[in-house]
Amino acid sequence: MTGNMLIAQSGGPSMVINQSLVGAVLAAKASNKIVEIYGALHGIQGIFDEDFIDLRAEPEEVLLKVAQTPSSALGSVRRKPTSDDCRALFAVLAKRNIRYFFYIGGNDSAETANIIAQEAEAQGYDLRCFHIPKTIDNDLLCNDHTPGYGSAARFVACAVRGDDLDNRALGGVKIDVIMGRNAGFLTAAAALARQDPDDGPHLVYVPERPFTLERFVSDVGECLAKYKRCVVAVSEGIRGEDGRAIAESFSNEVDAHGNVQLTSGALGENLAAVIREKLKVKRVRADTFGFIQRCFVGVASEVDAREARLVGSAAVQAAVGGKYRSGTITMTRLPGASYQIDYSVAPLSAVAKHTRELPDCYINSEGNNVTGLFLDYARPIVGPLPVTARFNQLRGRR
Amino acid sequence: MTGNMLIAQSGGPSMVINQSLVGAVLAAKASNKIVEIYGALHGIQGIFDEDFIDLRAEPEEVLLKVAQTPSSALGSVRRKPTSDDCRALFAVLAKRNIRYFFYIGGNDSAETANIIAQEAEAQGYDLRCFHIPKTIDNDLLCNDHTPGYGSAARFVACAVRGDDLDNRALGGVKIDVIMGRNAGFLTAAAALARQDPDDGPHLVYVPERPFTLERFVSDVGECLAKYKRCVVAVSEGIRGEDGRAIAESFSNEVDAHGNVQLTSGALGENLAAVIREKLKVKRVRADTFGFIQRCFVGVASEVDAREARLVGSAAVQAAVGGKYRSGTITMTRLPGASYQIDYSVAPLSAVAKHTRELPDCYINSEGNNVTGLFLDYARPIVGPLPVTARFNQLRGRR
Numbered sequence: 001m002t003g004n005m006l007i008a009q010s011g012g013p014s015m016v017i018n019q020s021l022v023g024a025v026l027a028a029k030a031s032n033k034i035v036e037i038y039g040a041l042h043g044i045q046g047i048f049d050e051d052f053i054d055l056r057a058e059p060e061e062v063l064l065k066v067a068q069t070p071s072s073a074l075g076s077v078r079r080k081p082t083s084d085d086c087r088a089l090f091a092v093l094a095k096r097n098i099r100y101f102f103y104i105g106g107n108d109s110a111e112t113a114n115i116i117a118q119e120a121e122a123q124g125y126d127l128r129c130f131h132i133p134k135t136i137d138n139d140l141l142c143n144d145h146t147p148g149y150g151s152a153a154r155f156v157a158c159a160v161r162g163d164d165l166d167n168r169a170l171g172g173v174k175i176d177v178i179m180g181r182n183a184g185f186l187t188a189a190a191a192l193a194r195q196d197p198d199d200g201p202h203l204v205y206v207p208e209r210p211f212t213l214e215r216f217v218s219d220v221g222e223c224l225a226k227y228k229r230c231v232v233a234v235s236e237g238i239r240g241e242d243g244r245a246i247a248e249s250f251s252n253e254v255d256a257h258g259n260v261q262l263t264s265g266a267l268g269e270n271l272a273a274v275i276r277e278k279l280k281v282k283r284v285r286a287d288t289f290g291f292i293q294r295c296f297v298g299v300a301s302e303v304d305a306r307e308a309r310l311v312g313s314a315a316v317q318a319a320v321g322g323k324y325r326s327g328t329i330t331m332t333r334l335p336g337a338s339y340q341i342d343y344s345v346a347p348l349s350a351v352a353k354h355t356r357e358l359p360d361c362y363i364n365s366e367g368n369n370v371t372g373l374f375l376d377y378a379r380p381i382v383g384p385l386p387v388t389a390r391f392n393q394l395r396g397r398r
Numbered sequence: 399m400t401g402n403m404l405i406a407q408s409g410g411p412s413m414v415i416n417q418s419l420v421g422a423v424l425a426a427k428a429s430n431k432i433v434e435i436y437g438a439l440h441g442i443q444g445i446f447d448e449d450f451i452d453l454r455a456e457p458e459e460v461l462l463k464v465a466q467t468p469s470s471a472l473g474s475v476r477r478k479p480t481s482d483d484c485r486a487l488f489a490v491l492a493k494r495n496i497r498y499f500f501y502i503g504g505n506d507s508a509e510t511a512n513i514i515a516q517e518a519e520a521q522g523y524d525l526r527c528f529h530i531p532k533t534i535d536n537d538l539l540c541n542d543h544t545p546g547y548g549s550a551a552r553f554v555a556c557a558v559r560g561d562d563l564d565n566r567a568l569g570g571v572k573i574d575v576i577m578g579r580n581a582g583f584l585t586a587a588a589a590l591a592r593q594d595p596d597d598g599p600h601l602v603y604v605p606e607r608p609f610t611l612e613r614f615v616s617d618v619g620e621c622l623a624k625y626k627r628c629v630v631a632v633s634e635g636i637r638g639e640d641g642r643a644i645a646e647s648f649s650n651e652v653d654a655h656g657n658v659q660l661t662s663g664a665l666g667e668n669l670a671a672v673i674r675e676k677l678k679v680k681r682v683r684a685d686t687f688g689f690i691q692r693c694f695v696g697v698a699s700e701v702d703a704r705e706a707r708l709v710g711s712a713a714v715q716a717a718v719g720g721k722y723r724s725g726t727i728t729m730t731r732l733p734g735a736s737y738q739i740d741y742s743v744a745p746l747s748a749v750a751k752h753t754r755e756l757p758d759c760y761i762n763s764e765g766n767n768v769t770g771l772f773l774d775y776a777r778p779i780v781g782p783l784p785v786t787a788r789f790n791q792l793r794g795r796r
Binding site: 015039054055057058066070073074075162163169170266268269286287289292295296297385386388389391 | 471473
């Protein structure tokens, strides 16, 4: 089928989501099935508003620079379409003879693509509809990992490596709160910061294991006894034994007292306060890494950038290949000693809505650290960190 | 005078403080006046404890790797010596025939070096005593800028560049809280993120100008009217018209209600709450960049790293040169079109204790942004940022 193409970006940006966009555009330019290449601004919102740009008109040089630029170059949105929405949407697509639609995003975006694909079928609009995976949380099913994760993980690893060195210099306890409401993949990546056995992060807490303050205090106390200092990586989404987010419990506590608005910053501050009080540690600091984890300029993982580009082009190839009417691109790691990824197509329903968590084998039995298996898993995705070193005479010294 | 040398690091770490350490060690190895080269651990604390390492014993390869490693490789301390302390200190120095002492740090460390130099004179201990400047705040007198600033400024610029792109994608108001209790240099560096006229940060608030919530709300409102979004860079140290820190006022408010400990995270959260309430903006987010501003691995400015190395070696050269018994190395920018720095020696008292602020000519008349003069000042210190770009068709579009 020959026709025009529309591509858009959705959900939270990442450092390499534009690589996927440009990968798709370059593949479309190389295909004789695709005529016009439109970009919709702010996801499906741009379709309703007929707010398009002509991606063929952008010079190759600009495309390549945009590819290495963090955040969603076409803008983003968080919106789920209804059947009526889809009717309006297909009217716009029909007007421009758009027959290829690509939506870059996470599981919510896959769900949107799935709704659009099903409604196209039901409403008789002939459309190839594909999802291009992206998520810094790494929580898509059917994927070894997803584009965006490696770069955010690289930011976290570089930040915690530096933070651990900083903590060595001035001592005490440092708590770093890392993104991830439901999946601990990004927090786990903090462990890539380690080189020596006494390097931090010494403790890693993920949402997949229940978190108790008692246990936390005792873990930090043990670490202080052993290393005279302690660096903690903790997911913003850690939950108590009742499944309730710890951050939420702190927030509510404060909300009940006054009108001070607290977001995730409160989790770190409150965990620090607990350590200060219970362990009488003088120097306790907390940082919440925040949005720069997903958009910092200049720290993207090279592997992640390359894979994001390939996923974008794989989606276009699948769409023009004729074998599939819709689908999502999945990344599978091939067995063997060398790192190699296979790109294939799965049904949209396989990744839509659902999320995956950090597998059990990546979390230690105490639930306060990652395993070597996780490090083996994450290292090739994140790539080697910048070289840092300590004096030989200080290595192994407490 | 021939003798042994001792070097130590003090105050908050930076990304390039080890460049200065290694610059000094390499210069000392090249001098025939210096025999042993000791490093004291955790600043002057390591002298009291006689906790030294032998820096001549470290292989050149390790020295060069340590040089590019953030944070203070010898550990740090915040401690000001008394006359009695100095007596104990000189006893240790005499025992090892240490005649050259170098202390790397900010204005407090210069003050410590000054006390030690004066007490050495008074107590008759023959010592060459030099301060090697370091501060991410850039607040030392007598210097165009100080090593450490350029790299922290680069972190801030890269973070805000990415954050501004992120804000373009999802809209709303974003507030970034940046280090700097008294001087706005680091917050000002956020402006280096801009490429296009509508790029953020749209507003920049520094401690040098009084901050009022009314004015802040009106500034953000104007920006939203103009750009439909707003990115704000704000110093953690902004003060009200009464000179009281805004962060402190928020903290106290909460402390009075309960035991929730709030550090700088509260400033951003509370400013966000004010905008949410007064301007009815739905999406308002705040991040506090925290300690990773000074220790992130892999973003050091090349110019800053080079200058930090040179400052370390200049201190040793000044000390063995015989002309000065004590002093600090100062960096002066030479007039002319090309960026060039002259390194010279000033008395310790010239930089000790005192701090400088962002000059008036770097702040706009409204007190909510920096001037082009500031950008010209900071650009060569920070170096070019990684390439990022937007689609041609979207540039200039609101």
